[in-house]
Amino acid sequence: xxxxxxxxxxxVTGPLTQDEVTASMPGGARVLGVGAGQELYQDPGxxxxxxxxxxxxxxxxxxxxxxxxxAAVEDGDDSxxxxxxxxxxxxxxxxxxxxxxxxxxQGMTTTNxxxxxxxxxxxxxxxxxxxxxxxxSVPADASSNGLTGADKAIAEGRVFxxxxxxxxxxxxxxNTDLL
Numbered sequence: 736x737x738x739x740x741x742x743x744x745x746x747v748t749g750p751l752t753q754d755e756v757t758a759s760m761p762g763g764a765r766v767l768g769v770g771a772g773q774e775l776y777q778d779p780g781x782x783x784x785x786x787x788x789x790x791x792x793x794x795x796x797x798x799x800x801x802x803x804x805x806a807a808v809e810d811g812d813d814s815x816x817x818x819x820x821x822x823x824x825x826x827x828x829x830x831x832x833x834x835x836x837x838x839x840x841q842g843m844t845t846t847n848x849x850x851x852x853x854x855x856x857x858x859x860x861x862x863x864x865x866x867x868x869x870x871x872s873v874p875a876d877a878s879s880n881g882l883t884g885a886d887k888a889i890a891e892g893r894v895f896x897x898x899x900x901x902x903x904x905x906x907x908x909x910n911t912d913l914l
Contacts, residue, residue, distance in 0.1 A: 744908045747858050748885045750900030759889035761877035767817075767870040769896045770799025774864035791823065791866035792835035799868045800842045816873045818892030821855040822902070824863040829855075839868075850875065856895055856904060869896045 756766070772794025777787035819839065821832055832855055840851070871892040879890040888903040895902040 744856070744858070744904045745910050746908050747856070747860060747895075747902050748888070748905055748908070749895075749902035751885070751902065753901065755885075756889055756894055756901045759882075759886045761874065761879075761890050763872075763874040764877060764890070764892070765872055766894060766896070767872050768799055768802025769870075770795040770797070770802070770868045771897075772796075772798060772866045772868075790831050790835070791864060792821065792827070792831045792868075793838065795821070795866045795868040796835045796839045796842070799870060800839065803843055803870060816850045816852065816875050816877075816892065818871045818873065818894075819851065819853045820869040820871065820893060820895045821853065821866060822861060822869070822895040822897055823855075823857050823866040824861045825857055825859050826863045827855070827857040827866060835868075852892075854893055856902075861897060865897075867895070867897045869894055 772789075772791035774791045775787065775789040775794075819836065821827070821835075836853055843851075871894050873890075873892045877890065879887045882890050884905050884907070885903050888905050893903050895904075
């Protein structure tokens with residue numbers, strides 16, 4: 736899937752506790768896993784060894800993939816919405832994220848019908864050269880009707896995780912100047 740729109744927000748909501756996130760999720764929804772990545776640049780110096788470059792989004796996918804396989808087996812429902820939420824600092828690059836998401840899609844195996852979507856959040860309050868990916872499973876028939884703010888965002892699967900804390904973004908904080 737190609738991105739049709741990249742959204743920016745004025746602020747991030749959180750940190751939130753696991754209990755707050757769980758209470759706002761519709762029945763059957765849950766966080767399936769979190770993967771974390773750190774940029775790595777190794778200069779070989781004067782040797783003939785090649786430079787090593789490991790991108791944080793690719794590392795996050797490799798950390799996340801092992802949690803997807805057990806989750807796919809455990810989910811007995813035939814129809815799920817899976818949301819992959821990518822979180823990083825202001826240095827997070829769109830092309831790096833797209834490459835990592837392609838790797839994620841290749842690595843996912845499930846016999847169940849799964850609708851997959853991606854949300855990316857970059858914000859100056861998060862550290863540079865670090866990325867987390869949070870996989871959220873929401874029943875296809877779940878509804879966020881009547882909910883507002885953080886409760887609505889979480890019910891729709893917009894849950895980000897970093898350093899032991901959860902975060903979300905709410906519609907009211909969308910930066911419409913950039914659309």
